[in-house]
Amino acid sequence: MNLMRSDFSRLFWFGWFLAMLLVPAGMYAAGMRARPIEERPMSRPPDFNTARLFDPAYYGALDKALVEQNPAREMAIKAYARLGYFLFGDVTGTQVAAGKDGWIHLRQTLLGDCIPEERMKSQVDNLAALGNALEASGKSYLFTVAPDKEAIYNDKLTPAQAELSACRTANREQLDTLLKQSGMEYFDAWSALRKLRAEIAQPVYVPYETHWTEYGSTVFIEHIVKLFAPELNLGPLVEIEPQTKTPDLGRMAGMYFQRDFARVRFDRGGHQNRNSNQVPHPEPGRPFVHNTSTSNGAPLSSRRVLILHDSFMYEAWDQVSQFFGDTLYMHWDSLTPERLATLVSTADVIIIQTVEREAFERLSTHFETDAYASAILASSPELEAEAETFWPRPPSDAP
Template sequence: MTTQEPIGEWFGAVPEWRRGQRILAAATGILFVAFCALAPLLWLVARPTRMISNAPPPRWEWSAIQDGSAMRALETHAKETSWVTFHMRGVLNEALFRIGLLENDQVTIGRDGWLYFAETLLWKPMELAATREKRRAVLRQAMEATAANDVRLLVVPVPDRVTIHPEHLPPLRPADPGRLGLYDEILADLSAVGVPHVDVRSAFLAHKAAHPDDELYFRRDTHWSLSGQLLTADLVKNEIAKRGWAPLVPACPDIVVEQTMRRPMVPGLVAMLGLRLEVDVPDDRGSAFLRGLFEDWTWRPIGIRDPSGRVGPIPMEQDDAKVALCGTSFSESFGLQLIGTLGARVDRRGVSSTGRSFGGFRAVLRSLGKNGFTPRILVWEFVQREYQADWLEVGSLRD
């Protein structure tokens, strides 16, 4: 091998490079090869990263190889488990975030340390108008299905954070007024069909005006805070009382509400920014910059005392509960607070972080009447943004 190779005709009448240029070229070549070899070498010595964007390895089936999906899956899997991706993407995104230029498809960077789920800024008036009758038919179907089993339905539509807090959006991305009014569309549908419901938005806006320091949502996570959950649980309790359903909810003296606790958590929207953050990262890990993006997660542990007097966790499935809750990831922590607020057992088999608007509802419908599961009230939570997604496509509540 020699570094005195002429560079060739491609460069036309190229004067011979000087010695310094040849040395520079050789160094650049070695550096380039070493850089490209970095990922395969790291695979040999380091465990794969665990990022939120991790994708499973490909299934090596002939059909998947033929249509290219196997190779695409391999590419994504290799890319998302590589330390090269983890560090290079992370460092770039952190730098862009610091200077206010980071943006990705899923997250919109707001002001005052707020992040917004990009989907909550979408506005689809045409599709909404076109599917109004279909959505109302689904609500009617829900009413009929629950009434047929002697179950009272109570709907809890959770407003998107942008509906309550549009003031933290970036200046170039003001919320569309129509999008902010999406909640009205939900309330109109519920009223038109006569579905019992609570107006969470009004309660949240009133609370925000009265207690501006008590935030009902996390700043960098799509979900609601303990305050938001408790306020909604109170709304549900009041609505049950107002409708005269309280006698249907027997109190459970064994429920124990403990002291409020708090610990730092990695907010979901931060995890979606492509920073140097592995999933299930311990609280004390990560750089000071990353820890600065963590949120204080406050929760109120709620348990149940067994006959021996020991307090343990409350099972999700409570066949003898007279209140059932179904819903999205918002209900995962809200469910416990509802138990604490009602002081009654609440079945939570219909709480599904992946089931979106209808998965949990369908799970409850399937279980009605089985193993003595006969709830009298079904609380159905869904999030506002899905009114422009799942609700545009659903044809029937049946599977």
């Protein structure tokens, strides 16, 4: 009996070995090729020569190339990731962690050192100095932090994750307090989103995506309209056709499933159209994005709006364009004191938005000194002409 069991075991593993060889070989022969999941070129087989026959590094490089070039590799990674998530509630990958009730969390939002209050206060003071400089230049402005979803759905953290993120929680509360005490024009999105979550049935964040939903972004839209264009009518909120996309946390976990995401607009009457153009500029950073919009119904604000932003604003572009007809988006990657001063010279409104998980690093990178306030105060008339090359006025607005 033991002999039969042993023979069956040998046959099973021999068949498994053949399948592991023949299935990828058959896929390759059929013209199928592996796609890289990481954002880098796949490894290539090393060049062979007889001198490398006894070189362990050669076989290591060859093994890595064969694994990465395997046409079944992507399928295996996705199958393993989906099995772990949907069957066992676990996730793979170094960037993500499984929370409660099927929620996935970005590890970056859980980890971090506690920031001394004196250091954070100095950075907030320099940010407030920028706000004062903008006001002195006759500009309206707003600063806001888009919350990490863990701040709004902290009940989806495991006890271990809640303990691990204690410094993140303390940093968040400290930053919110300092911003409120600074005298800046500041929008507390943490409180607004917690309140919205309690009031509506629709989610303001979802389990497998880092960004707020379009329902979540409406708290920001309502605030900037009431602050910068109070003469405009918001109108009721209505759902439009959902958007199908691959959630970013699922992708980071190796799962490329798709989900429908609710999309919402303010029904202002008539129809607003958005036109978007990328605006190249000297390095560093990403191109600016210039959005203009028209309306055949409700009026639009004529104020030129400059928005310093990150990926959270992508969920709100169309909603912003329902109210403001001329908006320039500059990503944090493109920010320098001189560049900000140039664009501010031709703006009426400046909105500074950062996601919570990047806020502390951005404060440290950009606001250890008052360089931005100094650049605004040193602005000259020539800057507006330079700004026109990046941010041309619509023909009807030309002076």
